[in-house]
Amino acid sequence: MTSDLTQRKKDARAAAFARRARAHGTGLDRAAQNRLRDWLAPYRGKSLSGFLPIRTEIDPVPIMSELARHGPVCVPITGKIGEPLRFARWTPGCDMIEGKFGTLSPATPDWVVPEVLIVPLLAFDSEGNRLGYGGGFYDRTLEALRAQRPTLAVGYAYDAQRVDSLPLEATDQPLDAIVTETRTYTFPKPA
Numbered sequence: 001m002t003s004d005l006t007q008r009k010k011d012a013r014a015a016a017f018a019r020r021a022r023a024h025g026t027g028l029d030r031a032a033q034n035r036l037r038d039w040l041a042p043y044r045g046k047s048l049s050g051f052l053p054i055r056t057e058i059d060p061v062p063i064m065s066e067l068a069r070h071g072p073v074c075v076p077i078t079g080k081i082g083e084p085l086r087f088a089r090w091t092p093g094c095d096m097i098e099g100k101f102g103t104l105s106p107a108t109p110d111w112v113v114p115e116v117l118i119v120p121l122l123a124f125d126s127e128g129n130r131l132g133y134g135g136g137f138y139d140r141t142l143e144a145l146r147a148q149r150p151t152l153a154v155g156y157a158y159d160a161q162r163v164d165s166l167p168l169e170a171t172d173q174p175l176d177a178i179v180t181e182t183r184t185y186t187f188p189k190p191a
């Protein structure tokens with residue numbers, strides 16, 4: 001990756017962090033959760049990855065709890081830089097230990113391969129591109145999962161995290177949909 005692109009991604013991350021922090025804690029999560037529930041309804045019972053929010057991320061946990069009554073729900077476990085994420089079964093209130101980067105991991109991992117993923121992000125554009133924290137973890141993971149079988153990824157964010165354009169690179173994996181508190185964006189696959 002060129003140093004120019006590295007710098008542009010870094011600047012985009014800093015701006016996105018600030019916008020996300022302003023949206024966080026302003027009462028938007030419930031409306032977003034209602035949209036997320038609706039978007040996920042057709043996939044009820046399929047293995048689902050959620051995430052346990054860190055910092056100022058929007059909170060998907062109430063919807064993960066509801067769907068855990070219908071099928072396996074898991075959360076991402078971060079390994080080494082350069083390795084894809086793995087996913088451990090999660091149930092509401094299960095024993096957790098501290099993982100990497102301030103995340104939590106189930107204490108006794110029961111590995112799951114998700115078919116549908118709720119993906120955290122810093123910024124997105126209206127074409128389904130996303131910017132994360134910069135580890136390339138979700139990009140590597142979605143690439144590997146999609147090479148095995150059809151896998152759906154829904155970005156979950158505050159609408160304030162949308163930008164007109166993002167610095168992109170070839171390894172960025174597109175999202176199938178993005179749910180915010182005010183909109184559900186869907187991106188048809190090119191034929």
Ligand SMILES: Nc1nc2c(c(=O)[nH]1)N(C=O)[C@@H](CNc1ccc(C(=O)N[C@@H](CCC(=O)O)C(=O)O)cc1)CN2
Nearest residue numbers: 051052053054076077078101103120132133135137138
């Ligand atoms: N809630 C949640 N869980 C998640 C992610 C996430 O974005 N959100 N991940 C999504 O991939 C994975 C964890 N990856 C992460 C990667 C980097 C940082 C982070 O804070 N990076 C620092 C720099 C760290 C360093 O270089 O030492 C930073 O951005 O300031 C956090 C999570 C899996 N679990």
Ligand SMILES: Nc1ncnc2c1ncn2[C@@H]1O[C@H](COP(=O)(O)OP(=O)(O)OP(=O)(O)O)[C@@H](O)[C@H]1O
Nearest residue numbers: 001131132133134135136137138139140143171172
């Ligand atoms: N499938 C892949 N194979 C090899 N390198 C990759 C792959 N996906 C991403 N990378 C590399 O990982 C680095 C970080 O990627 P990027 O900046 O897109 O992370 P991100 O999408 O912001 O973070 P994350 O996916 O962890 O939330 C980049 O140098 C990128 O080229």
